Amino acid sequence: MADAQRRIAELLARCDLEEAQHRLGELVFDAARQAMPRNLPELAQLAGLRKVPEMFPGATPTARIQAAIDTLSLAGGGTLVLDGRILEVTDTIQLRAGVTIDGGWGGFRAAPGFRGESVVAMRRRRIDYDAAGYARATNLLNLVIDCNRQSGVGGLCHGNAQKDRVDGLRIRNCLADGWVVDGGYELFGQNFEVIAASRRDGGVAPAPGRRGLVVAASDCHFADGVLQHFPIGLHAPGAHNHFARLHAWSTYYAADPPLLIGFLDEGEGNTFMACSADSPRLADNAAPPGRENGGYGFRSGGNAINQRLIACTVQLSQYGDAASLPPPRTIIPVHCGQVRATILGLEVRDYGSAGFGPFVTTPSPAVMRETTILGGNVHEGLPTNLQLPWSEPGRFLPRLCIAGSDAGIVQARQFGAVTRIGGLAVFELSLCLGGLRAGRGAVTIQGLPDAAAAPDEGHRIGFQPVLSHWKGGEPVVAVLHGGGRELHLLRQSTGAPVTGADLTETTAISVAGQYFTDMPGDA
Structure with missing residues (x-):
């Protein structure tokens, strides 16, 4: 030697x-x-x-x-x-501090019978620090990692990342978590794609719960990436991370595994900018959306306070087999599970499946009251835009309609509450618009929780509605119609209906009243 x-x-x-x-x-x-x-x-x-x-x-x-x-x-x-060569390996390649691997779009492929948990891994040790106590960074450039459909084999695992850089990464044929950043801080990743195995060529898909990118570190930055064919595109249990221009998608073809949650945020203060959740689905169409059953573009929970979504997009494609398409009004674009979330310029697109339900949901009124929503869009065929439904007992979700339809109406904030005493329903509701593109038909409020008793059809309820930022400028009354489950708003002076032409993009409507119902009510 x-x-x-x-x-x-x-x-x-x-x-x-x-x-x-x-x-x-x-x-x-x-x-x-x-x-x-x-x-x-x-x-x-x-x-x-x-x-x-x-x-x-x-x-x-x-x-x-x-x-x-x-x-x-x-x-x-x-x-x-590596000069573009793909080298077959039988065990995990352990990255070391201070080493740069320049793949030239070559890299490593897991051989049949691969023995490790990931094809490439980095676990910092005490010797990886210099005399001043700073870690020596590891860099990956234009590297390919092929998991080769090996069961339980992930692509890349960064343990205790510290100022490492990844610029150009392709992970493919993965049946486990694709790229995991487990602890540490300030990893910089850009220009990457993480692709799970699909059934298109007769193979198997990732198991439920597998994730394309997992960031359990803090202060990391990821930009310009694709997370494809994983049940969960990105999972962020770490805090204060920044994600920009990431595209999580699947379900464009019948053999693709479903994307259940595009972006799952469970860490404090994470920011998502111009990220896209493309065609989320439900694992079981007969069950409601949930963390396990999916049905979300963006879902936050755990410790995800102070989440920020800026110019993000959720869309539903019309591709895929009919069995994979969600039932109408079931997919939730954004679920804010913690307080102080900020949603700016959310864009929601439906290309024919009519699968979107409420656009923004929260688990409780307390969370809703501390959720800030600004901007947004309305696309043709969408029922409403930004909705914040109440899920506590006694709450209901009223819907503002024009000529019987809520298409073209952005209902930025809406809630209702009802108390039942015997057969009497005492209720209050509030609607606040955030945008309007609708016709001149009659204005109605639908979605009352109980049907009025048959004799009360057309009954004028006991309180006048209050409208602000509308063009009428005169008192309005509310009349029960539609089998006792909807309210018609009429001008008090003439009895003429309030129409869409009377409303503005910032009209707010409040109604309180009572009526007898067919429900037995509370004792």
């Missing part, structure tokens, strides 16, 4: 780089030079090492690759160049 090192040093001294590189390939890698350091300083560092990992005759390609990475790290850092 010492003779070989001395020979390399002599070649370097004569600037015979080609021969030095060849001898170094024999010493550290293999005669075919599966991976080579990039430049003269790195070659010099390797040649001057006091200890180089021994390469026994007949060592496996996996052992040679690992020895190359270990040697570069011990030398203080360097670059491993």
Whole structure:
């Protein structure tokens, strides 16, 4: 070993780089030079090492690759160049501090019978820090990781990430979690795609709960990525992370596994900017949306206070087999499970499936009251836009309609409450518009929780509605119609109906009253 090192040093001294590189390939890698350091300083560092990992005759390609990475790290850092080659490995390739792997869109493929939990992993150790206590970063450039449909094998695992960088990453054919960042801070990832295995070519899909990207670290930055064919696109239990221009999608073809939740946020203060959840579905169409059953574009819970969604998109495609399409009004674009969420410029698109339900939901009125929503859009065919339904007992969700339809109306805030005493329903409701693109038909409020008794059809309830920011400027009365489950708003002076032409984009309506119902009520 010492003779070989001395020979390399002599070649370097004569600037015979080609021969030095060849001898170094024999010493550290293999005669075919599966991976080579990039430049003269790195070659010099390797040649001057006091200890180089021994390469026994007949060592496996996996052992040679690992020895190359270990040697570069011990030398203080360097670059491993793969030159576009895909190398088959039988166990996890362990990244080391200070090492850059430049794949040139080459990388590593899990061999049949692969023994590790992920194809590539980074776990920082005490020796990975310099004298000042700072970690030496690991960098991945234009690297391909092929999980090769091996059961339980993930793509990349960063443990205790610290200022590492990933620029250009393709993980494919994955049946486990694709890319996991487990602890640490300030990892920077951009230009990546993480793709699960699909059934299109007769293979199997990931198990329920598998995730494309898992970020259990803090202060990380991810940009310009695709998360494809995973049940959960991104899961963020870590805090104060930033995600920009990520696209989670699936279910465009019959064989694709369903995307149950595009973005699952369970950490404090995470920011999502211009991210897209594309075609979320339910695992069981007969069950309501939930963390296990899916049905969400963006869902927050756990410790996800102070979440920010900025210019994000949720859409439903018309592709996929008929059985995968969600039932009407079931998919929830955004569920805010914690307080102080901010939603700016949410865009919701429905391309023909009519699967969207309430656009923004919360678990309780307390959470709803601390949720800020600004902007948004209305697309043709959508029933409403931003809705915040109340789910506590005695609450209901009123719907404002024009000519019997709520298409083209942005109901930015809506809630109702009812108390039943015997057969008497005492209620109050409030609607606040955030946008309007509708016709001139009669204005009605639908969705009352109880049907009025038959004799009360057309009954004028006991309180006048209050309308603000509308064009009429006169008192209005509310009349029960539609089998006692809807209210018609009439001008008090003439009895003429209030129409869509009387409303503005910021009209607010409040109604309180009482009526007898067919319900037995409370004792």
